[in-house]
Amino acid sequence: MSQNLAVRDVFDAIADPTRRELIRLLADKSELPLHELTPRFEMGRTAVSKHLTILKQAGLVRDRKVGRETRFRLHAAPLREVQDWVSFYDKFWRTNLLRLEQPLKEEDEATERN
Structure with a gap:
């Protein structure tokens, strides 16, 4: 450059x-x-x-x-910065979706019992 x-x-x-x-x-x-x-x-x-x-x-x-x-x-090396930023939010969303998944499973189980 x-x-x-x-x-x-x-x-x-x-x-x-x-x-x-x-x-x-x-x-x-x-x-x-x-x-x-x-x-x-x-x-x-x-x-x-x-x-x-x-x-x-x-x-x-x-x-x-x-x-x-x-x-x-x-020259793709600078795209690593973008990948790192996106992967942080990927982890963020996976963690939050796992938190949401548990109450939804419990709700489904309660619905099935009724």
């Missing part, structure tokens, strides 16, 4: 559906040039390039020059 680019929050970077789709597309391929990414969106090359820049600032995308072409690839 270029040192003159600001570091962007990963959550901010993935908040946009276009950028999430770019991540998905890059996850499916080892590398893709801009001219192959652009037709998959209803926007121009410049707009797609801006989305890729935001992903690069968050460390989610890396690029390299091959001749006159720039190829982009996913």
Whole structure:
């Protein structure tokens, strides 16, 4: 990542559906040039390039020059922060659903006895 680019929050970077789709597309391929990414969106090359820049600032995308072409690839390591955050709430919901499950079981058992 270029040192003159600001570091962007990963959550901010993935908040946009276009950028999430770019991540998905890059996850499916080892590398893709801009001219192959652009037709998959209803926007121009410049707009797609801006989305890729935001992903690069968050460390989610890396690029390299091959001749006159720039190829982009996913660097998924920063997504670990998102996974860690989501897994905390996954545990939270599982714990709370288990707490709710017991009274519901007791209610079902009481209904079956009647």
